[in-house]
Amino acid sequence: MIKILLSFLFILSSNLYSEAYYEFEDVENEARFYNLIKEIRCPKCTSGSLASSNAPVSEDLKKAISQMIVDGKSDTEIKNYISDRFGKDTLYDTPVEPNTYVLWYSPFIFLTICLIVFFIRERAK
Amino acid sequence: MKQILKILVFIVPICIFAFFYTYLSKDNSYPGADYRVFEIPSFDLTELYKETELSNEDLSGNFLINVWASWCITCRVEHGFLEKLSSSGIRIIGLNYKDDRSDAIEWLKKYRDPYELVIHDFNGSLALDMGVTGAPETFLISNGKVIAHYRGEVNQMIWEDVFIKTIKDSEIIL
Numbered sequence: 001m002i003k004i005l006l007s008f009l010f011i012l013s014s015n016l017y018s019e020a021y022y023e024f025e026d027v028e029n030e031a032r033f034y035n036l037i038k039e040i041r042c043p044k045c046t047s048g049s050l051a052s053s054n055a056p057v058s059e060d061l062k063k064a065i066s067q068m069i070v071d072g073k074s075d076t077e078i079k080n081y082i083s084d085r086f087g088k089d090t091l092y093d094t095p096v097e098p099n100t101y102v103l104w105y106s107p108f109i110f111l112t113i114c115l116i117v118f119f120i121r122e123r124a125k
Numbered sequence: 126m127k128q129i130l131k132i133l134v135f136i137v138p139i140c141i142f143a144f145f146y147t148y149l150s151k152d153n154s155y156p157g158a159d160y161r162v163f164e165i166p167s168f169d170l171t172e173l174y175k176e177t178e179l180s181n182e183d184l185s186g187n188f189l190i191n192v193w194a195s196w197c198i199t200c201r202v203e204h205g206f207l208e209k210l211s212s213s214g215i216r217i218i219g220l221n222y223k224d225d226r227s228d229a230i231e232w233l234k235k236y237r238d239p240y241e242l243v244i245h246d247f248n249g250s251l252a253l254d255m256g257v258t259g260a261p262e263t264f265l266i267s268n269g270k271v272i273a274h275y276r277g278e279v280n281q282m283i284w285e286d287v288f289i290k291t292i293k294d295s296e297i298i299l
Contacts, residue, residue: 055259060253085256
């Protein structure tokens with residue numbers, strides 16, 4: 001009897017203390033959810049995705065994201081919702097915008113300059 | 126050709142140095158400060174003491190919103206400075222974040238209440254909409270719009286460098 005009781009309590013406890021989980025109607029949405037929380041940085045952490053964080057704000061955001069997926073919002077809408085509130089640095093994927101042009105294009109400009117210098121030198125020889 | 130390369134050897138490092146010098150020597154960039162302007166999201170919450178309903182219409186003019194909780198240690202550290210601000214005539218509205226109503230009231234009784242009004246946000250819904258990551262955080266509001274947001278403890282230095290500066294730049298009277 002005690003054995004049964006103990007095993008019952010054991011099974012029950014693991015459920016009671018497990019993290020909040022997120023339910024979706026189809027597998028596709030579930031996959032979207034787990035992709036999104038990997039692509040969004042936890043606003044409270046120096047680095048680390050929502051998926052890796054259990055900070056209260058991350059738990060709230062995960063809840064908000066799962067709700068938005070159920071409501072039929074697109075990935076872009078969800079990402080905008082979060083970057084509007086917590087800043088663009090919450091997105092690991094840096095958008096191409098006037099203030100990020102230096103970041104995105106400077107390597108190509110630098111490479112072009114190097115190639116030009118290289119060819120001019122070759123020709124001079 | 127060699128001449129050009131010789132000059133480039135000097136010019137390129139100077140340019141790189143100048144670029145990083147100007148980018149990195151801006152002293153006004155506090156890591157917790159955010160100056161994006163946005164409207165206070167619409168909310169439907171209750172007042173901490175009276176449990177009366179509160180919405181955006183109950184907030185008017187220029188004031189601070191301070192996010193706090195009785196479980197938050199840094200809020201206790203910050204509290205003295207908020208009291209100083211409040212007694213100098215600055216309007217502070219409290220946003221009680223993920224806190225038990227009775228704990229929050231008890232806390233304010235114990236440490237004195239610098240707030241004109243306290244909004245009780247038990248689920249942190251308004252806080253999440255405003256981009257709050259924890260407590261304490263402070264917003265500067267001018268006519269329904271957030272014009273500065275600081276994540277962390279506000280003290281004399283932060284008050285002057287983040288808030289006073291924004292108040293002067295946007296020419297508002299608090």
